[in-house]
Amino acid sequence: MAKQHISFSLNGEQIDALVEPRELLVHTLRETLNLTGTHIGCETSHCGVCTVDLNGVSVKSCTVLAMQAHEGEVTTVEGLANGELHAVQQAFIEEHGLQCGFCTPGMLMRAQRLLQENPDPSEEEIRWGMAGNLCRCTGYQNIIKAVQSAAKKLQQEA
Amino acid sequence: MIPSGFEYHRPSSVQDAIRLLNENEDAKILAGGHSLLPMMKLRFAEPAHLIDLNGLAELKGIRLDGDTLCIGAMTTENELIDSDLVKQHCPLLVDVAKLVADPQVRNRGTVGGDVAHGDPGNDHPAVMLALDAEFVIQGPDGERRQAANGFFLGTYWTGLEEGEVMTEIRIPPIPANGGYGYNKLKRKTGDYATAGSTVVLELDGASCKEIRIGLTNVAPMAIRAEAAEDLLRGQNIDEALIEQAAELVMQACDPAEDLRGDIQYKTHMAAEMTRRSIRDALARAGS
Numbered sequence: 001m002a003k004q005h006i007s008f009s010l011n012g013e014q015i016d017a018l019v020e021p022r023e024l025l026v027h028t029l030r031e032t033l034n035l036t037g038t039h040i041g042c043e044t045s046h047c048g049v050c051t052v053d054l055n056g057v058s059v060k061s062c063t064v065l066a067m068q069a070h071e072g073e074v075t076t077v078e079g080l081a082n083g084e085l086h087a088v089q090q091a092f093i094e095e096h097g098l099q100c101g102f103c104t105p106g107m108l109m110r111a112q113r114l115l116q117e118n119p120d121p122s123e124e125e126i127r128w129g130m131a132g133n134l135c136r137c138t139g140y141q142n143i144i145k146a147v148q149s150a151a152k153k154l155q156q157e158a
Numbered sequence: 159m160i161p162s163g164f165e166y167h168r169p170s171s172v173q174d175a176i177r178l179l180n181e182n183e184d185a186k187i188l189a190g191g192h193s194l195l196p197m198m199k200l201r202f203a204e205p206a207h208l209i210d211l212n213g214l215a216e217l218k219g220i221r222l223d224g225d226t227l228c229i230g231a232m233t234t235e236n237e238l239i240d241s242d243l244v245k246q247h248c249p250l251l252v253d254v255a256k257l258v259a260d261p262q263v264r265n266r267g268t269v270g271g272d273v274a275h276g277d278p279g280n281d282h283p284a285v286m287l288a289l290d291a292e293f294v295i296q297g298p299d300g301e302r303r304q305a306a307n308g309f310f311l312g313t314y315w316t317g318l319e320e321g322e323v324m325t326e327i328r329i330p331p332i333p334a335n336g337g338y339g340y341n342k343l344k345r346k347t348g349d350y351a352t353a354g355s356t357v358v359l360e361l362d363g364a365s366c367k368e369i370r371i372g373l374t375n376v377a378p379m380a381i382r383a384e385a386a387e388d389l390l391r392g393q394n395i396d397e398a399l400i401e402q403a404a405e406l407v408m409q410a411c412d413p414a415e416d417l418r419g420d421i422q423y424k425t426h427m428a429a430e431m432t433r434r435s436i437r438d439a440l441a442r443a444g445s
Contacts, residue, residue, distance in 0.1 A: 004166070020163070021163070021164055021165060021166035021208070022160055022161045022162065022163050022164060023160070024160065024195075027160070043159045043199065044159075044196050044199075045192055045195075045196060045262075045263060046348050048260070048262060051262055057236070057265040058261060058262045058265060059262055059265055059266055060262045060263070060266075063191060063192055063195050063196065063263075063266070064191070064266070065166070065191070065195070065210075067166050067168075067210070068210065068212060070168075110261070110262070114261075128261075129261055130261075131260045131261065131347040131348075132259070132260030132261050132262040132263060132347070132348070
């Protein structure tokens with residue numbers, strides 16, 4: 001199949017790319033645009049390591065075609081820090097919200113979106129809201145703590 | 159994992175989508191894509207053309223037509239959860255959507271896709287049976303409506319003909335003296351139901367005037383437990399009757415053994431989910 005032109009906003013910058021229709025968004029991000037922060041895990045839409053924002057909602061970029069990002073807005077983990085680390089990034093460091101770190105980009109991307117959807121979530125709401133992201137180190141306790149800590153910091157700043 | 163090659167189409171309207179579907183050999187509709195794309199990666203599906211409905215605003219949105227709740231087929235699970243109209247007129251659908259997959263998948267997965275795909279593990283079909291919903295379907299010869307009851311014919315086999323697109327789901331109100339119960343057993347977030355049961359009933363005094371029981375993932379397709387319904391209709395439902403109905407539910411089950419359990423376990427779980435859903439429905443109807 002011939003490659004097709006897509007154009008979309010990536011971390012605030014307008015991007016043009018040539019993609020095959022069958023290409024998944026995560027592959028375009030990693031292999032064409034060289035943004036390897038978004039990881040590939042299960043590739044079956046279970047594990048959530050490939051989570052990015054597409055048009056203001058969390059999606060698993062292994063189960064979205066690159067063609068579907070056309071004229072849209074994509075934010076990846078590379079777009080989180082703005083001069084200094086984003087509150088969720090800082091909180092994951094402070095609360096030791098990672099062990100091997102493989103799931104972390106997906107956790108960060110889901111956490112920052114969750115806190116925009118619900119700025120003051122209960123622990124149960126965090127667990128429900130983060131349920132699409134798996135950590136094979138099973139370090140969930142500190143991940144929850146990190147999201148709670150980031151929520152507090154973001155609310156103080158607001 | 160990457161799907162095999164296909165031509166991608168972005169239709170400008172439902173009419174355009176139907177034209178593309180009928181003009182192209184081996185074309186498939188792409189809704190949320192969270193069933194179809196994984197199947198394509200595994201080569202269980204290899205359509206030559208994909209027609210992506212995601213750009214069509216006319217297939218989104220939730221409205222009331224009289225007292226019928228009308229849901230655009232491309233409405234996502236999270237849009238159901240967030241909708242004030244759904245919360246007010248059919249809270250059952252909020253309960254259902256909250257237990258579908260996970261937050262990211264609920265942002266893409268659509269209610270129409272879930273219904274039209276024909277997977278017995280999908281959650282909405284049995285709920286639509288219990289709600290006595292109706293599907294609006296458009297094809298080359300115009301628009302038609304089909305009741306949910308009779309729509310689910312087998313695994314990946316529904317009343318949707320080739321060349322047709324589901325556009326809307328119409329849900330009649332649960333009467334004021336009615337109630338619902340929804341219970342789904344699943345092993346973990348993101349998994350399909352081991353067994354699920356939806357009950358919608360209407361009381362006349364203490365007597366059960368009408369009842370529909372829809373079962374998820376315990377047969378080749380979503381089914382009604384009709385013998386159990388017949389037993390309960392017209393009766394004052396008590397624990398002894400619930401137990402007899404549970405027996406009839408088990409007789410209606412025909413599950414496939416898999417990692418979620420063997421046939422006997424799934425059959426028993428369908429009965430237990432139904433016991434709970436009947437009790438929940440009675441409690442809501444009585445309150």
